Amino acid sequence: MRAFNRVNSVENISSSQSILLELMDVWCVCEPSMERRALACSKMAAMLSLTKDEVEYLMRVRSPALAVTESIVSVGRVSLERRAILSMERSAKLGHTKGALQLLERMALSVKMEEAVLLVGESGVGKTSLVQVLADMKGEKLDTVNLGPHSDTDDLITSLRPTSYGRVMEPFTCDFVGLFSKSFDVSKNEKFMRNLEVLLMHQKYDEYLKVVEETAKRILSKKRESAWADLVVRARRLREGLEKGASPFAVQRGIVREAADEGHWLLIDEINLAPPECLDAIVDAISSSHHPNFRLFACMNPATDTAKRRLPEGIRARFVEYFVNEDSDAVDLAKIVSSYLPSSSVASVEAIVKLYMEAKKLYPLKLSLRSLTRALIFASDGRFDNENRCVYEAFAMAFLSNMEKEEKESMHNMIKAAFPCEKKSSMRREHEASIMIEGYEVERGDCLPIEDKEYVITRTVQENLREVARIVSSKRLAVLLEGETSAGKTSIVQHLAKITGNSIRRINNHEQTDVQEYIGSYVPDANGRLYFREGPLVEAVRKGYWVILDELNLAPSDVIETLNRLLDDNRELVVCESNEVIKAHPRFRLFATQNPAGSYAGRKRLSRALLSRFVVLLFPILPLNELSKMVCARCQIAPSAADRMIKVLLELRLQRSLSGLFSSKDGLMTLRDVFRWGHRLATDEGTDWQAAMIHHGYFLLAGRCRNEADKKAVISTLESTLKGKINEKDLFSIESPYFPHDLAFEHVVLTFNMRRMLVLAWQALTRNEAVLVVGETGDGKTRLAQTLGGEQMLTINCHERTECSDLLGRLRPAANGGFEWQDGVVISAMREGRVLLMDEISLAEDSVLERLNPLFEEKRTILLTDCGAQAEEVTAQGEFKVIATMNPGGDYGKKELSKALRNRFTEIWSSASFERAELCSIFAMRMTKTMDAV
Template sequence: MHGYWLLLEDLDAATAADNLRQQDSNDRADNTEKYVALPFKQVTLSSSPNSGRLVSTRDLVKLCQRSNAQFSVTSAECAYFMFQNAVDVFCSYLPHSREKITLITSIGAKLGIIRSRCEHFANEYKPDVDFGLEIIKIGRASLLAKSELLSNNENGEQLSEQDLKRQKLTEQTRRVIGQTSVKRATFSFTRLASSILERIAVCVSHSEPVLLVGETGVGKTSSVQYLAERTEHKLVVVNMNNQSDVSDLVGGFKPVELNYVHLLCETFNAEKNMQFLRIFATHYNSGRHSVIIRTMISLCHQVFRNTDLKSHQMVPRWRTLCEKLQKLQTQLDKSINISIAFIPGSLVNCISKGEWVLLDEINLASAETLECLSTILEPEGSVVLLERGDFMPVKRYPDFRIFACMNPNTDIGKKDLPVGIRNRFTEFFVDELTTDAYLSLLVSDYLANTGIQRKSVHSMVQLYKSLRRLSEHQLNDGLCNRPVYSLRTLCRSLRICARNLCGSIERNLYESFCLSFLTQLDPESHHVVLLLIRNALLSNAKAVLSKQLPRWGENYLQFEGYWIQLGGLEQQSCSHYILTESVQKNLQDLARIISIGKLPILLQGPTSAGKTSLIDYVARRSGNRCLRINNHEHTDLQENIGTYAADLEGKLTFQEGVLVQAMRQGYWIILDELNLASTDILEALNRVLDDNRELYIAETQTLYTAT
């Protein structure tokens, strides 16, 4: 370890001369002189708002490992390569500030990099991005797209050269078809987005765990999701909270069902074996598990002896099944309840399958839960499932990567990660996009298919920046708090506008901005923002707003000018509901979101103001089923998502909560008095409320997407 320190110290004078000789002609020096490191300033980070992370020897070792492959004392290119890695490791956890730029230039001076080049890298550098069929290049990082065909041959068997060529050709064909048929999420390659994507890609290539820190809505999760999508890796997102348990990540003993029919039907012809399946079902329904296990073990041995099935892709799954059956047979012989078994958690499954895992809001988890990550965050580290009786760590698949996201501890209710866990990550701070040029690029990328003019793009950027300034000093929401407008708010507006649901580009812009920036404000702020939106986006407000919105089909009902899709229940007239002027105004805002946005809606107001009754009225009129959960300080997360309970036969089965039922069936759901619920519940619902509309159930390891 001491040798690394000597290497960096000796590098200063040795590389400075060669680096300076290869800079621009104005920066060349006489090579007969003795060259030393360029002058630099001492940097103090005490004034930095996010300097709580401790730089340790682990970061130095990480830098040496990154630079080892291309290290050369006489190469100026190598010096700049080391400079980029040093900035990633020692500076990128800081938000953009003067102190950060000073630190970057000081590191560059030690490596012989001139000040102008260091400042260009800190303020203007934008890496090139090239997505090929097999190789993805992002700046200095190159990644290989995951091959599903080659991953099927994990049993170590050697393939012939002809088979490899055939697989490679098939894989390339599949990717070409996928690129033309699959619609990817919009990702704008601004300077900040490209830079953070490059840093993540470098970490992926070196198997380093990544921690992204930044305010809400700056693009932390979307960057990881986009990279996983382009490299064809499955990304498992786990939302952490104070109720997150070690068993959610590692696994634990949970009720299971004995069902092997799916694997049997995938390997053999189901129609030809219908008689066997009927007998199998009879034994299963009668609870004769010992007969089932003996039969399945015998069937496994037949599969292994069958030469025609030796190269079948299902053979590894049969081997896994045989091992499980033998364990169950041992449990039966010892009269152990086989309805309870150890089920690996999402983190362990990702380790063994080579999938990527993202731990969102990781700083909300308890220190005890995070301790299980300490060994996994080490290079080639894994975890030992002691609860299952294992003494050897789980085999870590080479493609496994772990990511984490968190908000800074400056937010109310947020806390910092333990130092021992945080220092194991390669940490990056994600700044928010503020420059006009890249905000214009963002708007143009989202609205590329609408034919929007450059003048309108500029107007939207200026409107967004004006609303951001007003939200900090002048605007108020319904509870007299400052509204929070972020990049997520703008992107949500652009995404809705790109769907072109309102007939014209101006009406699309108007409705989408009103939906995202207007509805939460008090009457005075509402009037101010409405005038700003009309003046910025509408050339002739009266003509544009007088046109009726197009009807999208016969299965729609109009509410205050907006069309809402009908449900499966019988429509009710609700003649008893009185529509006053204020109620009609609230109904218009509500109908706009339900019709155009299809986003989660938060209604704020005093008691008995008609919040719940307004939703109930729209649901009854449109024939949509509406469920309701009354929250309070003792409401548990299991009441929303579900828990294990005994069924009519006395077996433990997972009973879905009201929220899960609503997501699967496409129902409406009212989370009444949501402000009384604990922060644990709110953080667990985080991914349901954002644009992903997903909910991961750790107990059953099932991902639900709202219909």
């Protein structure tokens, strides 16, 4: 039917070429394979008596002419009437390639024929950009929405949402003013109306409604009118709601319904991620009624990438589908380069095209047209002294993304060979208030720049800082930092923000991260009424803050996909709750961090489409000599001590790789162990630092070993490297200087294992380290926690259904009809400075526990985003400590914690072996307690 309508609209029906063009658009352009597309076109051409040369011309050679006047935009065989003056900001950067112009012509014809358009293609080929270009040329407003697996139909079409009484009063006031003007002369009652406006302005809604109700009653006493009677009823209902303090609700149009009603163009991005029922609801809502100027566009990646799937056939059939191929012809690529760098010589353009084509051939999955245009935009800024330097810096920034060390060196050599330049001069300053970091200009924020004396800059860190500063200086690109735990990903962004005076907001992702944690949610105000409070991401986008999305690949893919438009050149954030599109502040920067997928539990592999929107930097593990310098500076210990610690770390890692040291499932050593060790040495009050170093090394490293062979290997390594001896009986005796003598032991039998656990746990807790005690049932783990925590200790028993709200808190209905926040056990313990026991912690889902990650860091804080009128950052007070217990994995229903979580704890293995005398002592104490109870 669509093909029939297209052919029927052809002006010259005798033109076989015109008919073939229409049939190609409808039947052939949806095919990804150019060979199969050409075969289908050839068969149709044969029926229309067209030659192969004519088919070749129409498919690969024909370049539609683009012309824009004040009233008409013309693309090839299509002319459209314009509704507004053209903004050249976007359209000037359109490369007039054959593929782009042919696609613009096809979309323009679909607009004329009132067809919904579906663009399918790999990420970075320009799908959304071309829709935006056409909308700009036509003078139409383009609304955009990103869909995902959990997209809510109500948010997109119509929904009942909490609102303010000011909003509720607006339609009520309009109806009252309309009725009043019909019944009375408004000019004679100007003072009365002005008094009502004052009541509304000062939010005295109860008095306002009383006046309106009395006015309506007086009118009704003289003449009966149903409209005034309805107004009285509405006024009474509103007053009742005010008296009860109830939250008002109102029906609000979603972005889809609003675009259809107002006649905007609507672009649905990632349409194949949405559930079928959501798509059906959108199609039904649009089909029922819409403005004559409304047009629908959709974009999607092929169902060959991570988390992508096929679009349901029933939905797909409603669109005319165009597959968007990436421009790969040298002539077309040269046109793209020239559109961004119009003043460049032919030789420079050819060099850029050659570099891109060679790099694309070597790394086809890591480079795309988005990489090229990203580099061209940075080069076009002309921030350096000469063209070669501008192009070199631009391509070094864009083309080294997501590459390992060897790949990066190879690519870097290609760039240097193509654009040789001397790297003596720094980037030119555009703003006097900006700050130069490693030769690159970083805009200064609203805060006062602070010298970060605690941050240690080694050679590797300086190289990482230089790359991050270069990307930040582009003013538009998002950065993804990937590396092992403690590689310095988050700290380097925090350091850069501190020395440039930029405010920073940090969002910790987990497997249950919701869009509300980014965008905002409805929370109760001081009166218990619900209102929409913007999230940290919206605040940062508005005010120009920096944002760190920690553990990005822990978050659900559909949550991350909501950021797509913010990560594009548009730098826009759509807030569905208010149908608002927020343009990012010029100083806004987005950073993300993650651990490598596959190496850590719960970490997912991001799709190529999402990765291409970031500039990805892979952080390597620091060399040992730099690591020693960092430990020395951060922990304030002697260089000789730091060197010995690093040597021990190296020896133990080698032994683990050969013999499986530390039999726990994810028992790897990380840099956190080294920093804990250095911090303990720096805070030890003893006089013999060498003895303290070997003892604390033993406590940290041998304390977690689950079998004698591993423990002996640790002891042997410590003794041979640190030139000392370890006497376990002396270390864990009651007379030991490490033993907690101030605790009460009335109901505890001090067996060797109990004394050992007391020493290990006490040394950790006094330094605010979170303790994880692992052991079999009945070996004294909970008794240990009770002894250390005392009577004030708070406890939570974790299980499979433990939720974040059990730990942090939740909103509960209040007696006045509103809502109030109730702290969870973790927040209560933090506020009151009490010890917290998390029993059977491994039974809880890792995604729930990951929400507590900031608590285990040095600042010991947690950000509550839904606790009330304002987001609150809770800081642990006084004697707050965390003790967690668990059984080892392997038993029914038991599992190990993920490697990332275990690294945040100081782990202690609780041995279940007892001597005969110790068992007799335990039995005697239990019998005594039983007899006393009788």
